[in-house]
Amino acid sequence: MIKSLKFIIGALILSTSVFAQKSDVDKKNWVSADIFAEKIQKQQKAQIIDARSAEEFAQNHINGAVNLNPQDASFIEKLNPAQPVFVYSIANGRSVAFAKELATKGFNEVYVLDGGIGTWVGHGKALFTTAKKGLNINDFNNIVASNKLVLVDVGSKYCGSCKKVKPILESLKKEHSDALKVVEIELEESPQLIASLKRVTSFPYLILYKDGKVTFERSGIAELKGVLDTALAQAL
Structure with missing residues (x-):
């Protein structure tokens, strides 16, 4: 059982290795959820850009945000380059691309929410x-309490890296249904639960519970084969 779990985890790590690679753009203005929120609160009317698709924005977004597309040249008319701009997406991909575009347009103070909306929700922000x-949290706690080993996958249906995790989770469900309970939590359905966990820092985020206690957790899973192998071997 342990050998087959190691094989699956190895495939999972390989499929999501791109997730852990950060852009080579200047990271000095990539800020945490707390700093992002703090800087927004200091603005009389903050310029917050949701760099995701219109469909994603319609389902959830940071309060006060507007949904803009950098491919639409008119977006520049809706922003003041003399004021700070706050950009976010699911992770760092689209938000960083938008921030780079703003820089070419003369915007000197642009902040990117590092970890995207996942870290925002995970920190319990509005x-x-x-x-x-x-x-809900009660049902989740019951699942954790009634199963010896629970692997929780937190993400979004619009998250590319999260989608790569799904086939591997399905394999885990089928092959190890008696030993391992897999729970998938998505932003679009359970944002309150994600916030109540008080530990999610970005998507995808994995949490391993044994006998109701967290034995392993990490945002993304690239380059963590040794750690995951050890965690699962000890848990089983």
């Missing part, structure tokens, strides 16, 4: 959401 159902 969020507009249309979610009306999904796994």
